Amino acid sequence: MPTHLTRRSLLRGITAATAVATLATGLAACGGDSDAATSTGSASGTVTVGQFSNGAAKETTLKVSEVKSISAELPDAIRKSGKLVIGSGTLPSGSAPLGYVGSDQKTLTGSEPDLARLVAAVLGLKAETKRFTWENLFVGMDSGKVDVAFTNVTDTEERKKKYEFASYRQDNLGFEALKSAGWKFDGDYENLAGKTVSVGAGTNQERILIAWKKKLESEGKKLTIKYFQDNNSTYLALSSGKIDAYFSPNPSVAYHVTQTARTNAPTVNAGTYSGAGASLQGLIAATAKKDSGLAKPLADAINHLIDNGQYAKWLAAWNLSNEAVAKSEVNPPGLPLTDS
Template sequence: MRTLPLNSRILRGVTATAAVASLAAGLAACGGDSDAATRTEGASAGSVTVGALSNGAAKQTELKVSEVKSISALLPKSVAKSGTLRIGVGALPAGFAPLAYVGGDQKTLTGAEPDLGRLVAAVLGLKPEVKNSTWENLFVGIDSGKVDVAFSNVTDTEERKKKYEFASYRQDNLGFEVRKKSTWNFDDDYRNLAGKTVAVSAGTNQEKILLEWKSKLAKEGKKLNLKYYQDNNATALALSSGKIDVSFGPNPGIAYHITQTAKTPNPTRNAGKFSGAGETLQGLIAATAKKDSGLAAPLADAINYLIKNGQYGKWLAAWNLSNEAVDTSQVNPPGLPLDNS
């Protein structure tokens, strides 16, 4: 799925992870493509710093990681010879916290996505070169060979497999945000929403899911109230004031908002998650390379190395995204079906 401003991008093309352009207010915007600065200052040799310049969205953490030659030996010759992993991110113009956005210095691209790209590059023994673009130009960059791989909240879909190959690295989830003092939890059962007032963005995947649940509850003689607000700030105000019980949206956006409210008088928490692909399939976010490029396998091996050795878990924890962890990175796992892509 795409990486639209974390609210709209959850239409069928992007599935659950996207939207927080409004939450990322104040972040610098640019146009076209750019070679994004990446944060390596302060990191020692054989390490990668994640969560730098995050404006409070992450805990800055230095992770030890070096080349694993048995994995880098699997790279396509052209990539290995270049010595560089060109990483595409589709975060222009405004970015989408906490996944990819301009950091506290107003010039460096930070976020969970470029951080993972740099960790993977380290395992592969390559220098990371992050190229930021619009969402549309992200795929143009892969197609043209301008970038080797996208780390940009791209959902694995069967439609996309016609042109691209994937190495999964994160669950694609929607989340339920409530006030921290609330005792309500989703508990993987839509019936727990009976009698609740839930905020959702119009025209999104999450709205479609809620409308289906609302219909089911109505048949059971129960009510679910949906509320729509102009932007994320209005939704946050409604939640903090008690006008709504729950906000339902892309899990990364909710994770980000939770970090922003943590030290305020009205902190919030995550009360559950739901796959953006629906109840029958766990949606997956994946590193995306050109089909038959030969990159998916070494990318998956690198991610699995990070999972096995703990850097992956620390990366997710730094960005408050631990509830999107996968047990293993898969090459071209089942994706959003063609009739739902």
């Protein structure tokens, strides 16, 4: 799973996040794809969100039943197979809270596979998850090994040439700050005047932060950007007050906030900003091969979950409520070709 180094590599998919689970030896050694156990819940008609999450999520059991009018929209081959093959681009190391091997050392857990299981339940299908390296995930969709990817894929106009989308989450960056500081990012770069902010070198968020720094300098104001070699060094600087905030992918912030909650230096998500910039809200979407006929039933299933409250509970369990969408859309406007 790639660590994003440029705007282009960011849009390849999964944003950088902290890996928290040690993979079973067989999974870690696998460079292509691997099956992972997928629990759909404790009983028929239920899905347990956050199962085996090792404290990254609040375990929540949700009742979800098949909706016949939606499952009837499925392509015949998938409906007759009785299963939805879900691709997860999380080999080799995993990425919390998006997708990683759980505390039982075998089950793929995370916000993305959990939503996939909820959607599969609405469609009346068994969720079967296959894990891939990021590059091989798309090969898997192209070859028919995978029906749909639920793995933090950004909706882009470039990808629409080969794939179709059903959006389900905002693609946001976040500011992590000490809870005791009481600082909030209000969406305006002016809010950063006088602050010291850490960011990963070569990332999309660095590009945005540097642009803001230049604007502030033109106004006679200062924004200091700090770089560290690894996340541990960054978090140490944050907890000790050497930096005011860390600007990183929002899911990474959401996860780390849960890890600091019971420490002497708890942090908060101090505000978010679209990964696509000020002019467009970036979106994360379920991704299937173009003309597969899956985008509409997927979007309808997600909207059923939204309308009936399970979607909000899924987000809340993973501390991602600030990335909620009001509605799942089929092939909504994506990041433009010039940026993707």
